[in-house]
Amino acid sequence: MPVVRVSPRKGKPVGDRRAILEGIYVAMRQTFDVPEYDQFMTISEHEPENFSVDPISGIARTDAVVLIQITANTTRSVAQKQALYRRTADRLAEDPGLMPHDVFINLVEVAKENWSFGEDVAQYA
Amino acid sequence: MPVVRVSPRKGKPVGDRRAILEGIYVAMRQTFDVPEYDQFMTISEHEPENFSVDPISGIARTDAVVLIQITANTTRSVAQKQALYRRTADRLAEDPGLMPHDVFINLVEVAKENWSFGEDVAQYA
């Protein structure tokens, strides 16, 4: 049940945005033991003045850069996190063709009782 | 001072959105020891292609689903969290009439010195 928030600059075609969500989902499936269909993902597009990303500090980022923030349980190892980063960058390089530098990922970790899916309460506690 | 971020698909009437914020606030008041008037809540509406939520894995979600992310202090027990989940689902079932499956809640917890209200600094440290 990771929650995924993707923040690009406004202007990416719909197909690119769909590919980004699909790529992150596949990467999470392959590296983070995420169940099939587990998608709680949103994209928020930003006007240029509402989106300020370091353009130059040793890395040549472009306007295509996406900020990805994933909230997940505190159960993954450092190796799993590294695999997620690598796999996500690889997938988004394939489709929609993002450069690795343009894939920024930040993980936020929470306790297992911090989720509710409505049907029941604290399903993972 | 929980911060509440609500993410629905675009298209909910204003009255429904107001009811969702009010319902979450009341549920937090009743279960999370939140002071009166303590509201730091936003809604971000998403176009269909910017909103991807698991439609089927054992739970029949609808397009009315809302993702709720609440950032709060690390002071609540598991029982309090479960009470929050239950109370929020109950309130949003009453108004605006969301099905329990369509209320997804995720808590992010932070240290007590991680808040500033401008007037002074780290009010809870």
Place this chain on the structure above:
Amino acid sequence: MPVVRVSPRKGKPVGDRRAILEGIYVAMRQTFDVPEYDQFMTISEHEPENFSVDPISGIARTDAVVLIQITANTTRSVAQKQALYRRTADRLAEDPGLMPHDVFINLVEVAKENWSFGEDVAQYA
């Protein structure tokens, strides 16, 4: 590499929004040991019905209030956090002229391996 999310009500002029991002960046540079050019910041503007902020509990907030959520490593002391709060409020008072009460800050802290900049993986692990 803090990630900064700023949520104001809709209607702030572009110049005010730029000043807010710049002010937060400068405050982080001065108090949080943030490298030059380290900017991963977004603004999400909200319609009035999508933005509910406590107007009155002992503090006279205005419609100019901004919610600032900063995700950063768990490496700063309480004193550093207090300095960040104070410096941010000071900067935003200078430009764009926000009252201290209208600067709400919340920090979310994560492990050092929770970041990827695409080029490599888990740069800080």
